[in-house]
Amino acid sequence: MPSRRAVLSSLVASIVPFAGCGSNQPTDPHETPDARPTTTRSLPSESPTTTNTPTPEETPQDIQCDTQWEQADVWRFDTTSELAAATTDANTIYVATEREILSLDPASGEQRWRTSNDALAERFTPSRLLTTDQWVVGIGTRYIAALDRATGKRDWVFEAPGTEETASIMQEAATIVGKTLYVGVVNIDTPSFEADEPYSRLYSFDIDTGAAQLFTRFTADDSRLPVPRYLDGNRDGVFCSVDRQLIALSDDGSTRWQTGRATRGYPAPSVLDERVLASMGEKLVAFDTKTGARVWQDEELRGRVTLADGVGYATSRTIPEGDGQLTSFDPKSGAYYWEARTRGRSSTPIASDECVFLAVTSDDDAYLTAFDIERGCRLGRFSFDSGVVNAPLVGSDRVTIRTGNRQVSTLWSFAAP
Template structure:
């Protein structure tokens, strides 16, 4: 199984592969024309899976781009699919989840959600989590051996593969992609829990790209999650962040955002990072929702944050054309200019999708159709630029010396690079 089987590579929406050698230069390996704007791809062994805005899910050979199969629906399938050992899970805009055979694309089952699908899918601990216009649902998955499921529904009844286990109803659609924390180490690359961080929040506050830290955020919580018990984090269009018990769907806490959540939460090092369309990046404790810091800009954020706890760095894109770079302790600007701190790296247009990190290179696309590689180890200086003819759509998927990304004109690109360690 590859390490990029769902949106941003894992259930926490991490978007990080530091174990791979990053692309210091890239070249085009292949392109294929698909039907409809291209969504965010996922990888499994020698196959890449991707959905489109015209209702098709494609399975393509990673090395050549040759089509292995296509699964056609009548509704858009541009949300990110999920692949496991035995299934590919695809959601449609109308709210149907399909389970497909990864080798053939044959349908195994279909499940209807209580509302139209409004988020990408996340798999963790034997369940599939999906956000929709009526709330959030958990779907039971078989264990891959054909053994009966031991999971029970919220109504204490036995469930089968593909059954909805629970649904948490919301007043507004869930958006982005759910993030799941298993409670083992708080996510990300670090081992520190929220209560064990080496620094304390700064009580000072500033605006427009500087920090604002608060201890009196208006949040509600009934319980804290115990180690080993998964918690699902979801954002909504009505400016709310939810923490739900993965086993039961019960609410653990809620916290307000300053706008509709953009891209979904990211869990790393005991914190959950939530950018919103109002221009605020929130960092909150996973156990309580208590605010650690907020970072504010004038334009809205796009996509989810990508966090490097060991480097004390957070990346998040925005409509202002910047990839914003902050520290993870106080939300301060990380990059330095001649006279003052820079809010980030300016690109050619508004950012699209979420940034991903491969080795020491952060990769991100924008609305002009460009994909960029920036050097994390050298103050995020530009390493390379790859142009397409239409806006980048979705978040790149990362493999060993491979990068996959699509655009709104339906062209799917595979980029490769040499493993020789030579910088331009």
């Protein structure tokens, strides 16, 4: 019989497929989707259009803008330890390494404060950072720590229940809605995985006090543990990716609706008003947040979606092999605004007021590309010697990206176009 550590590691690493959720989860009565409105792929348009579906031979163009992005006012932050996480808000860039959490001035890269990870919790390395108007929240595999955004002083720390062998916080399964932090925890707290019922939990925290309570739990079926993968939420509820399903949870933690299982991958929800978007196997699907009804679906779009100022941005299927595309679309109808050609493996797109940024890695190169947010033309590109390891960060009129590996990491920051 494998140890509980081995079982937990295999579950978290997705070595085994997951099946089954709690009996309190109803089936989705809205499994038959409406067809996505047929749309134009021409560049660009001022509003979504619903003309004929393009033929497969049509592909987006790599068009340069008349005015190009000059990568001026560049600074870099180097560390000999791994950059585990980074995030930004309107006034600050926050960085987590294996040793500490730092606050950096976005204009110069100068350090404002630093807090040792050991001062927060034993063997604590946050691999996810979230921010509010008062707090920086670091999320590791065992602990969650809230720091004062202005000073870096520790305010509260949460330790996952169980032992290191039986519990793990799912860093990507975390989101802040209003004053509440939601986090998924895998917890095997029984003597035998085969004989007893393992389960995972979703906790809710008062972001100001750290007071935690069990929000909901997902029970196992056929000795397989349903693991919370991704979270997002708004006033209509919390949306959780569990066991290749998308589950909508009410304020009391009960399941309002859920989808069927995706054929591959794990749906990462993105919520905007009355729509929640998620990749379900080979297509991007938009669901009504209240009912779970499928509003539209698109077999060209894939991966995680960014929603900003009422517009969606997503990378698309490889066409031809090695290339792809970036698409701007209306989340309500699925109609396209514009498409742009990309080359290589793309990150999640990130939007500012004027641009959409995309980190792209190919066999020979890694670079950051900026696209005009209205037209989709390419404003410019910056190449890196080492692979890009995260999606860009946008804030304080700057775009920031981290590169490198476990030995040497670099944070780059540019004045945004």
